[in-house]
Amino acid sequence: MKRCCTCGVIKPLTEYNRTLSGKHYQAQCNDCESLQVTPRVMPKKVGHGKPLFREYSKVPDDDNGVDKVDKVDKIKCKTCNTRVDKKRSHQGLCPACWEKKRRVAREKRLKGLLEKIKEMLTTTDNDWFVAKTLAKYYKKGYKWAYTNLVEMEEEGLVESCYKDRKKYWKIVG
Numbered sequence: 136m137k138r139c140c141t142c143g144v145i146k147p148l149t150e151y152n153r154t155l156s157g158k159h160y161q162a163q164c165n166d167c168e169s170l171q172v173t174p175r176v177m178p179k180k181v182g183h184g185k186p187l188f189r190e191y192s193k194v195p196d197d198d199n200g201v202d203k204v205d206k207v208d209k210i211k212c213k214t215c216n217t218r219v220d221k222k223r224s225h226q227g228l229c230p231a232c233w234e235k236k237r238r239v240a241r242e243k244r245l246k247g248l249l250e251k252i253k254e255m256l257t258t259t260d261n262d263w264f265v266a267k268t269l270a271k272y273y274k275k276g277y278k279w280a281y282t283n284l285v286e287m288e289e290e291g292l293v294e295s296c297y298k299d300r301k302k303y304w305k306i307v308g
Contacts, residue, residue, distance in 0.1 A: 136148070137151060137160060139162070139163055139164040139167055140162040140163055141162075141163050141164070141167035141171075142164065142166070142167050144164070146164050148160055150164045150165055150166075151163075151164055151165065152165060152168065208220065208221045208222075209221065210224055210227065212224070212227070212228055212229040212232055213227045213228055213232075214228060214229075214232045215229060215231070215232055217229050241286070242290075245283070245286060245287050245290055245292060246292075248283055248287065249287065249292050249293075249306065251272075251273070252264075252269065252293075252306060253306065255268070255269065255272045256306070262305050262306075263303040263304065263305050264303065264304055264305075265301055265302065265303060265304070266280040266281040266284055266302070266304065267280070269283075269284065269304075284304050288304075291307060292306070292307060293305060293306055293307060294307050
């Protein structure tokens with residue numbers, strides 16, 4: 136028999152749970168403990184958390200004067216101000232502007248790499264080089280050097296030829 140610390144009723148030990156160590160019984164009976172335990176999943180309050188249905192906003196239609204439904208999950212592109220679905224946008228840009236930004240960044244990267252290759256070739260006094268020497272010069276991997284050289288060849292900045300089962304590269308112009 137044991138007295139509950141909460142309700143003060145003396146009950147048999149079968150009405151008490153064991154402690155985590157398993158050596159002793161808890162101070163509260165099972166009934167008082169179940170009253171104090173909060174449920175693990177609290178019901179959501181209305182208006183809190185993720186909406187259950189897609190939210191829509193009413194936008195007046197210019198042609199007929201009738202309200203049309205416009206989805207809330209559309210944003211404006213930062214550069215051209217066109218309305219684009221959020222899922223299709225990249226960092227706040229529409230797909231066309233994003234592609235343009237990537238193309239410009241690629242051209243800038245390849246032109247910078249071309250300048251470094253010219254600098255590398257002035258120190259070696261050779262016109263032709265292999266991807267392995269570019270990788271050593273940049274202290275990067277062979278795969279990185281080879282992929283960049285293939286991209287530069289697609290842009291027409293370098294040309295390649297095979298000699299003794301090796302691929303040699305040369306700057307065009």
